Amino acid sequence: MHRSIRTAAVAGMAAIGLVFGLSACSEVSEVAKDEAVDQVDKAMNEKYEVTYEVTGKGVDSIQFSAGGGTATNPKLEAVDKPTLPWKKTVTLRGIMAPSVLPVAVDVSGDAQINCKIIYKGKTIADQSAKGLAAAKGCVAISPLAQ
Template identity: 60%
Template sequence: MNRTTRTTRAVRTTRAAAAAAGLAFGLVGCDAAVDQVDKAMNETYQVTYEVTGKNVDSIEYNAGAGTATEPKLESVQKPTLPWKRTVTLKGIAAPTVVPIAVDPVGAEVVCTITYQGKVIKEESGAGIAAATGCVAISPITG
């Protein structure tokens, strides 16, 4: 084996060792990230939905059933206003409340989502048909 071949092999071996070390260090960091995601996915939090206005026909909201990517929404028909509900959600599940109001004279609707005493989302709509939705990012995701 000549000197050039030995040098080439040494360089390749060094590169392979460096790549393996980098991968090992990367996996350690990856483990920490996975731990953080697992913790966030299992952590629960409470939000309060509120709907006000007039002529609201229905309200759909995420009450915590289903999954974060496919929540099973609950529905309330002809709610008494003001309407308020506190729910417990998990992980990255998005707090969601969607009121729908229809009236030929005029409908109005306001929805809010509150987390730990602070409004994290508020929307309003008005007109013959007023459908608005409050969808917030999970407050535990950062």
């Protein structure tokens, strides 16, 4: 009889310990979750600047993300017949990806394109193309997402 009482007492204590342990983990998990949400919210609203640079010859147009729209559906702006070298600094926010797309259509096949994305003096994307219908975009991951 004492054995069954002792077994029941041990089982009861184990259950109580488990309940307190799980509730403590739940509270820690909730705190960590709130901190993560705060960090994501801060990153989504934080702004950063990048500079787009396009060089080469025969570039007909340049499309680029200028900060409008959303990260998943950015509003692109365009420049037709740009004077090269072309440079533009824009302010983006959160996880919005910096992107620039120069396009050249040259029947002689001599078109050349080089595009760069620069963040805090460091090149974070660099691409080149040449030929009849050259199109080469530069896209980078938001520096805030890294």
